[in-house]
Amino acid sequence: MVIETTDGWLGGTRFDLDICVVGGCGHVGLPLAITLADAGFSVAVHDINDDAVRLVNDGRMPFLETGAEEVLRRVVGRSLIVANDPTLVKRARVVIVVIGTPVDAHLNPTFHVMKRFVKGMLPLMADGQTLLLRSTVYPGTTEKIHELIRKAGREIAVAFCPERVAEGKAMEELRVLPQIVSGCSPKAIADAREVFGRIAVDLIELTPIEAELTKIFTNVWRYIQFAIANQMFMIAAEHDLDFYRIHEAMTRDYPRMKGLPRAGFAAGPCLFKDTMQLAAVANNTLALGHAAMLINEGLPNFLVKRLRLKYDLASMCVGILGMAFKAESDDPRESLSYKLRKILEYEAREVVCTDVYINDPRFLPLEEVLTRADLLIVGAPHHQYRELGLPPGKPVVDIWNLYGGGAAL
Incomplete structure (x- = not known):
């Protein structure tokens, strides 16, 4: 296949592609690949998920991402190649990797996953390329990968440019947020600047360890913010008060409280994981992070405890509206709605679930959940739920205050 290009790097180089995104059919890689291809780079995506590859080549997104599908259809088969084809890796001047450092069952970072991945990548790569790490990594990972590659006798530059966008808003934020x-070398920085200088409104240059901590600090700050709101929500509920009356009094026309979020499930594939990574960096002295984890992860348990005092759950069918980890998302990863379901399955007669965006054979249609449930809980505050004709007299637990009626338990 001949890929179209406008003003990329191709002229005079031995690479016939500008960029290859490995694992590029996922939430982080695909919006970036589409945006770069739309900006004039010749871009390839290598992904082992054949179903996702087929969807993308048909001009369809495998997940919700506002504004992405229109741009995808414009670039796929032109400035964007998408395939399960590892030979694409060696053809690109810059190889972007979107695998992050996960945490294990004991909440410890598992650097060996990244190390094993990079070792497996090296036979696919050519000297003269730049390996650009995109997902959040444990601080020090970029330098360790650079050293691993150097000891292998390879001349491959290593860059780290953390993803900073909100899932679902990547197409907009890639172009309006500083990158x-x-x-680990002048070449790595120059290539990173070339990649993102064409799409980002501004570039902020840091050392790798500074960049790694900037990303993790940001996610941990958000996680702690949510924990503060959730702790206040729990304290108000223990006093039989509506948290949102207090929240309104705290925040209305009072700029010093502008940053206080609403209560709700703080979850997803990043915030909890990155808080635990920072705790490991701090030799498990990150008291604020551990406290935030206990609060946020404990919210489903708290809800069920309060409901058990008020209702005979053992005789009730409980319905959960929304199973994604946040509103307007089809991503169920680390969603606390699933934890809530697990706890309720122990306490309630029956638990039924639905979601506007997630296709799951275990879920029921929205109307059936509304009819069958004796008690409803808003798990993910999708906008579509705002206009529901809720059955009169049926109790609804709305910790997000989606319906504007408060969240007294």
Whole structure:
């Protein structure tokens, strides 16, 4: 296949592609690949998920991402190649990797996953390329990968440019937010600047360790913010008060409280994981992070405890509206709605679930959940639920205050 390009790097180089995104059919890689291809780079995506590859080549997104599908259809088969084809890796001047450092069952970072992945990548790569790490990594990972590659006798530059966008808003935020760039050599930094200088409104250059901590600090700050709101919500509920009356009094026309979020499930694939990574960096002295984890992860348990005092759950069918980890998302990863379901299955006669965006054979249609449930809980505050004709007299637990009626338990 001949890929179209406008003003990329191709002229005079031995690479016939500008960029290859490995694992590029996922939430982080695909919006980036589409945006770069739309900006004039010749881009390839290598992904082992054949179903996702087929969807993308048909011009369809495998997940919700506002504004992405229109741009995808414009670039796929032109400036964007998408395939399960590892030979694409060696053809690109810059190889972007979107695998992050996960935590294990004991909440410890598992650097060996990244190390094993990079070792497996090296035979697919050519000297002269730049390996650009995109997902959040444990601080120090970029330098360790650079050293691993150097000891292998390879001349491959290593850069780290953390993803900073909100899932579902990537197509907009990739172009309006400053992009952090870092690298272990002048070449790595120059290539990172070339990649993101064409799409980002501004570039902020840091050392790799500074960039790694900037990303993790940001996610931990958000997680702690949510925990503060959730702790206040729990305290208000223990006093039989509506948290949102207090929240309104705290925040209305009072700029010093502008940053206080609403209560709700703080979950997803990043915030909890990155808080535990920072705790490991701090030799498990991150008291604020551990406290935030206990509060946020404990919210489903708290809800069920309060409901058990008020209702005979053992005789009730409980319905959960929304199973995604946040509103307007089809991503169920680390969603606390699933934890809530697990706890309720122990306490209630029956638990039924639905979601506007997630296709799951275990879920029921929305109307059936509304009819069957004796008690409803808003798990993810999708906008579509705002206009529901809720059955009169049926109790609804609305910790997000989606319906504007407060959240007294």
